[in-house]
Amino acid sequence: MTLPTYTERWEELAELKDQFAVRDWFMGTSGNISIRVSSSPTLFLVSASGKDKTKRTHQDFVLVDENGALAQETVERPSAETLLHVEVYKRQEVKCSLHVHTVANNVISEIYGDQGYVTFKGQELIKAFGLWEEDAELTIPIIKNYADIPTLAKEFGKHVKEDAGTVLIRNHGVTAWGRSVLEAKKQIEALEFLCQYKLEFRKLGL
Ligand SMILES: CSC[C@@H](O)[C@@H](O)C(=O)COP(=O)(O)O
Ligand SMILES: [Zn+2]
Structure with missing residues:
Protein backbone atom coordinates (compact mmCIF):
# COMPACT_ATOMS: atom_id res chain seq x y z
CA MET A 1 0.00 0.00 0.00
CA THR A 2 1.50 3.33 -1.03
CA LEU A 3 0.50 6.52 0.76
CA PRO A 4 -0.97 8.30 -2.31
CA THR A 5 -3.22 5.26 -2.91
CA TYR A 6 -4.43 5.43 0.69
CA THR A 7 -5.07 9.17 0.46
CA GLU A 8 -6.75 8.96 -2.94
CA ARG A 9 -9.04 6.12 -1.85
CA TRP A 10 -9.88 7.98 1.39
CA GLU A 11 -10.84 11.07 -0.62
CA GLU A 12 -12.91 9.03 -3.10
CA LEU A 13 -14.86 7.44 -0.23
CA ALA A 14 -15.24 10.76 1.59
CA GLU A 15 -16.73 12.36 -1.53
CA LEU A 16 -19.22 9.55 -1.90
CA LYS A 17 -20.14 9.82 1.77
CA ASP A 18 -20.85 13.55 1.32
CA GLN A 19 -23.07 12.81 -1.70
CA PHE A 20 -25.09 10.17 0.15
CA ALA A 21 -25.36 12.41 3.22
CA VAL A 22 -27.01 15.15 1.15
CA ARG A 23 -29.67 12.61 0.15
CA ASP A 24 -30.34 11.70 3.78
CA TRP A 25 -29.07 8.17 3.21
CA PHE A 26 -27.37 7.99 6.64
CA MET A 27 -30.35 8.60 8.89
CA GLY A 28 -29.70 7.94 12.58
CA THR A 29 -26.04 7.07 11.85
CA SER A 30 -27.18 4.13 9.70
CA GLY A 31 -25.23 2.95 6.67
CA ASN A 32 -21.60 2.05 6.08
CA ILE A 33 -19.28 2.28 3.11
CA SER A 34 -15.89 0.93 2.16
CA ILE A 35 -13.22 1.00 -0.54
CA ARG A 36 -10.33 -1.33 -1.33
CA VAL A 37 -6.87 0.12 -0.71
CA SER A 38 -4.74 -2.94 -1.44
CA SER A 39 -5.17 -6.40 -2.95
CA SER A 40 -2.15 -8.24 -1.64
CA PRO A 41 -2.64 -8.16 1.27
CA THR A 42 -6.34 -7.30 1.22
CA LEU A 43 -6.81 -3.99 3.02
CA PHE A 44 -9.81 -1.70 2.84
CA LEU A 45 -11.05 1.52 4.37
CA VAL A 46 -14.45 1.18 6.06
CA SER A 47 -16.54 3.81 7.78
CA ALA A 48 -16.07 4.05 11.54
CA SER A 49 -18.99 2.75 13.58
CA GLY A 50 -21.79 4.87 14.97
CA LYS A 51 -20.63 8.23 13.68
CA ASP A 52 -22.75 11.06 12.33
CA LYS A 53 -22.04 10.27 8.70
CA THR A 54 -23.34 13.62 7.52
CA LYS A 55 -20.18 15.23 8.91
CA ARG A 56 -16.65 15.02 7.50
CA THR A 57 -13.85 14.33 9.99
CA HIS A 58 -10.34 12.87 9.95
CA GLN A 59 -11.69 9.83 11.84
CA ASP A 60 -14.42 8.88 9.35
CA PHE A 61 -12.73 5.72 8.05
CA VAL A 62 -10.48 3.03 9.47
CA LEU A 63 -8.19 0.60 7.70
CA VAL A 64 -9.02 -3.09 8.17
CA ASP A 65 -7.64 -6.37 6.88
CA GLU A 66 -9.26 -9.28 5.02
CA ASN A 67 -10.92 -10.43 8.26
CA GLY A 68 -12.23 -7.00 9.15
CA ALA A 69 -9.68 -6.55 11.94
CA LEU A 70 -8.10 -3.14 12.48
CA ALA A 71 -4.89 -2.71 10.50
CA GLN A 72 -3.94 0.60 12.11
CA GLU A 73 -3.91 2.19 15.54
CA THR A 74 -7.06 4.16 16.17
CA VAL A 75 -9.60 4.85 18.88
CA GLU A 76 -12.39 4.32 16.33
CA ARG A 77 -14.18 1.03 15.78
CA PRO A 78 -14.81 -0.32 12.29
CA SER A 79 -18.45 -0.50 11.22
CA ALA A 80 -20.47 -3.08 13.14
CA GLU A 81 -21.28 -4.57 9.73
CA THR A 82 -17.68 -4.80 8.49
CA LEU A 83 -18.04 -8.58 8.05
CA LEU A 84 -20.44 -7.99 5.16
CA HIS A 85 -17.80 -5.89 3.46
CA VAL A 86 -15.27 -8.65 4.15
CA GLU A 87 -17.47 -11.01 2.11
CA VAL A 88 -17.30 -8.89 -1.05
CA TYR A 89 -13.55 -8.22 -0.84
CA LYS A 90 -12.93 -11.96 -1.01
CA ARG A 91 -13.40 -11.29 -4.73
CA GLN A 92 -10.20 -9.63 -5.91
CA GLU A 93 -11.89 -7.43 -8.53
CA VAL A 94 -14.27 -5.81 -6.05
CA LYS A 95 -13.22 -2.24 -5.22
CA CYS A 96 -16.16 -0.78 -3.33
CA SER A 97 -19.05 -1.82 -1.08
CA LEU A 98 -21.95 0.40 -0.04
CA HIS A 99 -24.73 -0.13 2.51
CA VAL A 100 -27.64 2.25 3.11
CA HIS A 101 -31.02 2.17 4.82
CA THR A 102 -33.87 3.92 3.01
CA VAL A 103 -37.62 3.82 3.61
CA ALA A 104 -38.22 2.54 0.08
CA ASN A 105 -35.72 -0.32 0.28
CA ASN A 106 -37.03 -1.30 3.73
CA VAL A 107 -40.69 -1.37 2.66
CA ILE A 108 -39.94 -3.34 -0.52
CA SER A 109 -37.82 -5.82 1.46
CA GLU A 110 -40.72 -6.37 3.86
CA ILE A 111 -43.38 -6.74 1.15
CA TYR A 112 -41.34 -9.33 -0.76
CA GLY A 113 -39.39 -10.72 2.21
CA ASP A 114 -41.32 -13.97 2.51
CA GLN A 115 -40.59 -14.96 -1.09
CA GLY A 116 -36.91 -14.07 -0.61
CA TYR A 117 -36.48 -11.91 -3.69
CA VAL A 118 -38.01 -9.04 -5.62
CA THR A 119 -38.12 -8.70 -9.39
CA PHE A 120 -38.21 -5.68 -11.69
CA LYS A 121 -39.22 -5.80 -15.34
CA GLY A 122 -40.01 -3.32 -18.09
CA GLN A 123 -37.97 -0.57 -16.44
CA GLU A 124 -35.20 1.31 -18.25
CA LEU A 125 -33.04 1.39 -15.15
CA ILE A 126 -32.52 -2.37 -14.99
CA LYS A 127 -29.88 -1.63 -17.63
CA ALA A 128 -27.77 -0.34 -14.72
CA PHE A 129 -27.47 -4.02 -13.78
CA GLY A 130 -26.28 -5.00 -17.24
CA LEU A 131 -29.68 -6.22 -18.47
CA TRP A 132 -30.22 -4.82 -21.94
CA GLU A 133 -32.84 -7.14 -23.47
CA GLU A 134 -36.35 -5.73 -23.83
CA ASP A 135 -38.05 -8.42 -21.73
CA ALA A 136 -35.21 -8.89 -19.24
CA GLU A 137 -36.04 -9.31 -15.56
CA LEU A 138 -33.91 -8.21 -12.64
CA THR A 139 -34.00 -10.35 -9.49
CA ILE A 140 -32.66 -8.98 -6.22
CA PRO A 141 -32.34 -11.40 -3.29
CA ILE A 142 -33.79 -10.49 0.10
CA ILE A 143 -32.16 -12.05 3.16
CA LYS A 144 -33.29 -12.24 6.77
CA ASN A 145 -31.93 -9.56 9.05
CA TYR A 146 -30.04 -11.81 11.47
CA ALA A 147 -29.04 -9.88 14.59
CA ASP A 148 -25.86 -11.93 14.83
CA ILE A 149 -23.52 -10.24 12.35
CA PRO A 150 -21.35 -13.28 11.52
CA THR A 151 -24.58 -15.16 10.67
CA LEU A 152 -25.86 -12.21 8.62
CA ALA A 153 -22.52 -11.96 6.80
CA LYS A 154 -22.53 -15.70 6.05
CA GLU A 155 -26.05 -15.52 4.62
CA PHE A 156 -25.14 -12.39 2.64
CA GLY A 157 -21.97 -14.06 1.34
CA LYS A 158 -24.05 -16.79 -0.32
CA HIS A 159 -25.33 -14.12 -2.73
CA VAL A 160 -21.95 -12.60 -3.54
CA LYS A 161 -21.50 -14.59 -6.74
CA GLU A 162 -20.21 -11.85 -9.02
CA ASP A 163 -17.92 -8.83 -8.87
CA ALA A 164 -20.92 -6.50 -8.83
CA GLY A 165 -24.26 -7.05 -7.16
CA THR A 166 -26.99 -5.97 -4.78
CA VAL A 167 -28.65 -7.71 -1.83
CA LEU A 168 -31.60 -6.45 0.22
CA ILE A 169 -31.63 -7.18 3.95
CA ARG A 170 -35.20 -7.41 5.20
CA ASN A 171 -36.37 -4.34 7.10
CA HIS A 172 -32.80 -3.19 7.33
CA GLY A 173 -31.33 -1.89 4.06
CA VAL A 174 -29.33 -2.77 1.00
CA THR A 175 -25.72 -3.60 0.22
CA ALA A 176 -24.27 -3.08 -3.26
CA TRP A 177 -20.73 -3.70 -4.46
CA GLY A 178 -18.77 -3.30 -7.65
CA ARG A 179 -15.46 -3.15 -9.48
CA SER A 180 -15.37 0.61 -8.94
CA VAL A 181 -17.03 3.22 -6.77
CA LEU A 182 -19.12 4.18 -9.79
CA GLU A 183 -20.34 0.64 -10.37
CA ALA A 184 -21.38 0.15 -6.73
CA LYS A 185 -22.99 3.60 -6.63
CA LEU A 194 -36.73 0.88 -8.74
CA CYS A 195 -37.89 0.44 -5.12
CA GLN A 196 -39.42 3.94 -5.07
CA TYR A 197 -41.13 3.28 -8.40
CA LYS A 198 -42.61 -0.03 -7.24
CA LEU A 199 -43.91 1.55 -4.06
CA GLU A 200 -45.47 4.46 -5.93
CA PHE A 201 -47.08 2.04 -8.34
CA ARG A 202 -48.57 0.00 -5.49
CA LYS A 203 -49.82 3.13 -3.73
CA LEU A 204 -51.74 4.07 -6.85
CA GLY A 205 -53.27 0.59 -6.80
CA LEU A 206 -51.95 -0.19 -10.28
C1 LIG B 1 -28.00 2.88 14.29
S1 LIG B 1 -28.90 1.90 13.21
C2 LIG B 1 -27.79 1.20 12.06
C3 LIG B 1 -26.84 0.12 12.50
O1 LIG B 1 -27.44 -0.81 13.33
C4 LIG B 1 -26.30 -0.56 11.26
O2 LIG B 1 -27.31 -1.27 10.59
C5 LIG B 1 -25.67 0.40 10.31
O3 LIG B 1 -25.97 0.42 9.13
C6 LIG B 1 -24.62 1.32 10.80
O4 LIG B 1 -23.74 0.72 11.70
P1 LIG B 1 -22.23 1.21 11.78
O5 LIG B 1 -21.62 0.40 12.88
O6 LIG B 1 -22.25 2.69 12.09
O7 LIG B 1 -21.63 0.95 10.43
ZN1 LIG C 1 -27.14 -1.32 8.40
Whole structure:
Protein backbone atom coordinates (compact mmCIF):
# COMPACT_ATOMS: atom_id res chain seq x y z
CA MET A 1 0.00 0.00 0.00
CA THR A 2 1.50 3.33 -1.03
CA LEU A 3 0.50 6.52 0.76
CA PRO A 4 -0.97 8.30 -2.31
CA THR A 5 -3.22 5.26 -2.91
CA TYR A 6 -4.43 5.43 0.69
CA THR A 7 -5.07 9.17 0.46
CA GLU A 8 -6.75 8.96 -2.94
CA ARG A 9 -9.04 6.12 -1.85
CA TRP A 10 -9.88 7.98 1.39
CA GLU A 11 -10.84 11.07 -0.62
CA GLU A 12 -12.91 9.03 -3.10
CA LEU A 13 -14.86 7.44 -0.23
CA ALA A 14 -15.24 10.76 1.59
CA GLU A 15 -16.73 12.36 -1.53
CA LEU A 16 -19.22 9.55 -1.90
CA LYS A 17 -20.14 9.82 1.77
CA ASP A 18 -20.85 13.55 1.32
CA GLN A 19 -23.07 12.81 -1.70
CA PHE A 20 -25.09 10.17 0.15
CA ALA A 21 -25.36 12.41 3.22
CA VAL A 22 -27.01 15.15 1.15
CA ARG A 23 -29.67 12.61 0.15
CA ASP A 24 -30.34 11.70 3.78
CA TRP A 25 -29.07 8.17 3.21
CA PHE A 26 -27.37 7.99 6.64
CA MET A 27 -30.35 8.60 8.89
CA GLY A 28 -29.70 7.94 12.58
CA THR A 29 -26.04 7.07 11.85
CA SER A 30 -27.18 4.13 9.70
CA GLY A 31 -25.23 2.95 6.67
CA ASN A 32 -21.60 2.05 6.08
CA ILE A 33 -19.28 2.28 3.11
CA SER A 34 -15.89 0.93 2.16
CA ILE A 35 -13.22 1.00 -0.54
CA ARG A 36 -10.33 -1.33 -1.33
CA VAL A 37 -6.87 0.12 -0.71
CA SER A 38 -4.74 -2.94 -1.44
CA SER A 39 -5.17 -6.40 -2.95
CA SER A 40 -2.15 -8.24 -1.64
CA PRO A 41 -2.64 -8.16 1.27
CA THR A 42 -6.34 -7.30 1.22
CA LEU A 43 -6.81 -3.99 3.02
CA PHE A 44 -9.81 -1.70 2.84
CA LEU A 45 -11.05 1.52 4.37
CA VAL A 46 -14.45 1.18 6.06
CA SER A 47 -16.54 3.81 7.78
CA ALA A 48 -16.07 4.05 11.54
CA SER A 49 -18.99 2.75 13.58
CA GLY A 50 -21.79 4.87 14.97
CA LYS A 51 -20.63 8.23 13.68
CA ASP A 52 -22.75 11.06 12.33
CA LYS A 53 -22.04 10.27 8.70
CA THR A 54 -23.34 13.62 7.52
CA LYS A 55 -20.18 15.23 8.91
CA ARG A 56 -16.65 15.02 7.50
CA THR A 57 -13.85 14.33 9.99
CA HIS A 58 -10.34 12.87 9.95
CA GLN A 59 -11.69 9.83 11.84
CA ASP A 60 -14.42 8.88 9.35
CA PHE A 61 -12.73 5.72 8.05
CA VAL A 62 -10.48 3.03 9.47
CA LEU A 63 -8.19 0.60 7.70
CA VAL A 64 -9.02 -3.09 8.17
CA ASP A 65 -7.64 -6.37 6.88
CA GLU A 66 -9.26 -9.28 5.02
CA ASN A 67 -10.92 -10.43 8.26
CA GLY A 68 -12.23 -7.00 9.15
CA ALA A 69 -9.68 -6.55 11.94
CA LEU A 70 -8.10 -3.14 12.48
CA ALA A 71 -4.89 -2.71 10.50
CA GLN A 72 -3.94 0.60 12.11
CA GLU A 73 -3.91 2.19 15.54
CA THR A 74 -7.06 4.16 16.17
CA VAL A 75 -9.60 4.85 18.88
CA GLU A 76 -12.39 4.32 16.33
CA ARG A 77 -14.18 1.03 15.78
CA PRO A 78 -14.81 -0.32 12.29
CA SER A 79 -18.45 -0.50 11.22
CA ALA A 80 -20.47 -3.08 13.14
CA GLU A 81 -21.28 -4.57 9.73
CA THR A 82 -17.68 -4.80 8.49
CA LEU A 83 -18.04 -8.58 8.05
CA LEU A 84 -20.44 -7.99 5.16
CA HIS A 85 -17.80 -5.89 3.46
CA VAL A 86 -15.27 -8.65 4.15
CA GLU A 87 -17.47 -11.01 2.11
CA VAL A 88 -17.30 -8.89 -1.05
CA TYR A 89 -13.55 -8.22 -0.84
CA LYS A 90 -12.93 -11.96 -1.01
CA ARG A 91 -13.40 -11.29 -4.73
CA GLN A 92 -10.20 -9.63 -5.91
CA GLU A 93 -11.89 -7.43 -8.53
CA VAL A 94 -14.27 -5.81 -6.05
CA LYS A 95 -13.22 -2.24 -5.22
CA CYS A 96 -16.16 -0.78 -3.33
CA SER A 97 -19.05 -1.82 -1.08
CA LEU A 98 -21.95 0.40 -0.04
CA HIS A 99 -24.73 -0.13 2.51
CA VAL A 100 -27.64 2.25 3.11
CA HIS A 101 -31.02 2.17 4.82
CA THR A 102 -33.87 3.92 3.01
CA VAL A 103 -37.62 3.82 3.61
CA ALA A 104 -38.22 2.54 0.08
CA ASN A 105 -35.72 -0.32 0.28
CA ASN A 106 -37.03 -1.30 3.73
CA VAL A 107 -40.69 -1.37 2.66
CA ILE A 108 -39.94 -3.34 -0.52
CA SER A 109 -37.82 -5.82 1.46
CA GLU A 110 -40.72 -6.37 3.86
CA ILE A 111 -43.38 -6.74 1.15
CA TYR A 112 -41.34 -9.33 -0.76
CA GLY A 113 -39.39 -10.72 2.21
CA ASP A 114 -41.32 -13.97 2.51
CA GLN A 115 -40.59 -14.96 -1.09
CA GLY A 116 -36.91 -14.07 -0.61
CA TYR A 117 -36.48 -11.91 -3.69
CA VAL A 118 -38.01 -9.04 -5.62
CA THR A 119 -38.12 -8.70 -9.39
CA PHE A 120 -38.21 -5.68 -11.69
CA LYS A 121 -39.22 -5.80 -15.34
CA GLY A 122 -40.01 -3.32 -18.09
CA GLN A 123 -37.97 -0.57 -16.44
CA GLU A 124 -35.20 1.31 -18.25
CA LEU A 125 -33.04 1.39 -15.15
CA ILE A 126 -32.52 -2.37 -14.99
CA LYS A 127 -29.88 -1.63 -17.63
CA ALA A 128 -27.77 -0.34 -14.72
CA PHE A 129 -27.47 -4.02 -13.78
CA GLY A 130 -26.28 -5.00 -17.24
CA LEU A 131 -29.68 -6.22 -18.47
CA TRP A 132 -30.22 -4.82 -21.94
CA GLU A 133 -32.84 -7.14 -23.47
CA GLU A 134 -36.35 -5.73 -23.83
CA ASP A 135 -38.05 -8.42 -21.73
CA ALA A 136 -35.21 -8.89 -19.24
CA GLU A 137 -36.04 -9.31 -15.56
CA LEU A 138 -33.91 -8.21 -12.64
CA THR A 139 -34.00 -10.35 -9.49
CA ILE A 140 -32.66 -8.98 -6.22
CA PRO A 141 -32.34 -11.40 -3.29
CA ILE A 142 -33.79 -10.49 0.10
CA ILE A 143 -32.16 -12.05 3.16
CA LYS A 144 -33.29 -12.24 6.77
CA ASN A 145 -31.93 -9.56 9.05
CA TYR A 146 -30.04 -11.81 11.47
CA ALA A 147 -29.04 -9.88 14.59
CA ASP A 148 -25.86 -11.93 14.83
CA ILE A 149 -23.52 -10.24 12.35
CA PRO A 150 -21.35 -13.28 11.52
CA THR A 151 -24.58 -15.16 10.67
CA LEU A 152 -25.86 -12.21 8.62
CA ALA A 153 -22.52 -11.96 6.80
CA LYS A 154 -22.53 -15.70 6.05
CA GLU A 155 -26.05 -15.52 4.62
CA PHE A 156 -25.14 -12.39 2.64
CA GLY A 157 -21.97 -14.06 1.34
CA LYS A 158 -24.05 -16.79 -0.32
CA HIS A 159 -25.33 -14.12 -2.73
CA VAL A 160 -21.95 -12.60 -3.54
CA LYS A 161 -21.50 -14.59 -6.74
CA GLU A 162 -20.21 -11.85 -9.02
CA ASP A 163 -17.92 -8.83 -8.87
CA ALA A 164 -20.92 -6.50 -8.83
CA GLY A 165 -24.26 -7.05 -7.16
CA THR A 166 -26.99 -5.97 -4.78
CA VAL A 167 -28.65 -7.71 -1.83
CA LEU A 168 -31.60 -6.45 0.22
CA ILE A 169 -31.63 -7.18 3.95
CA ARG A 170 -35.20 -7.41 5.20
CA ASN A 171 -36.37 -4.34 7.10
CA HIS A 172 -32.80 -3.19 7.33
CA GLY A 173 -31.33 -1.89 4.06
CA VAL A 174 -29.33 -2.77 1.00
CA THR A 175 -25.72 -3.60 0.22
CA ALA A 176 -24.27 -3.08 -3.26
CA TRP A 177 -20.73 -3.70 -4.46
CA GLY A 178 -18.77 -3.30 -7.65
CA ARG A 179 -15.46 -3.15 -9.48
CA SER A 180 -15.37 0.61 -8.94
CA VAL A 181 -17.03 3.22 -6.77
CA LEU A 182 -19.12 4.18 -9.79
CA GLU A 183 -20.34 0.64 -10.37
CA ALA A 184 -21.38 0.15 -6.73
CA LYS A 185 -22.99 3.60 -6.63
CA LYS A 186 -24.81 3.05 -9.91
CA GLN A 187 -26.39 -0.14 -8.59
CA ILE A 188 -27.43 1.22 -5.21
CA GLU A 189 -28.95 4.30 -6.86
CA ALA A 190 -30.70 2.30 -9.55
CA LEU A 191 -32.16 -0.08 -6.97
CA GLU A 192 -33.40 2.85 -4.91
CA PHE A 193 -35.13 4.26 -8.00
CA LEU A 194 -36.73 0.88 -8.74
CA CYS A 195 -37.89 0.44 -5.12
CA GLN A 196 -39.42 3.94 -5.07
CA TYR A 197 -41.13 3.28 -8.40
CA LYS A 198 -42.61 -0.03 -7.24
CA LEU A 199 -43.91 1.55 -4.06
CA GLU A 200 -45.47 4.46 -5.93
CA PHE A 201 -47.08 2.04 -8.34
CA ARG A 202 -48.57 0.00 -5.49
CA LYS A 203 -49.82 3.13 -3.73
CA LEU A 204 -51.74 4.07 -6.85
CA GLY A 205 -53.27 0.59 -6.80
CA LEU A 206 -51.95 -0.19 -10.28
C1 LIG B 1 -28.00 2.88 14.29
S1 LIG B 1 -28.90 1.90 13.21
C2 LIG B 1 -27.79 1.20 12.06
C3 LIG B 1 -26.84 0.12 12.50
O1 LIG B 1 -27.44 -0.81 13.33
C4 LIG B 1 -26.30 -0.56 11.26
O2 LIG B 1 -27.31 -1.27 10.59
C5 LIG B 1 -25.67 0.40 10.31
O3 LIG B 1 -25.97 0.42 9.13
C6 LIG B 1 -24.62 1.32 10.80
O4 LIG B 1 -23.74 0.72 11.70
P1 LIG B 1 -22.23 1.21 11.78
O5 LIG B 1 -21.62 0.40 12.88
O6 LIG B 1 -22.25 2.69 12.09
O7 LIG B 1 -21.63 0.95 10.43
ZN1 LIG C 1 -27.14 -1.32 8.40
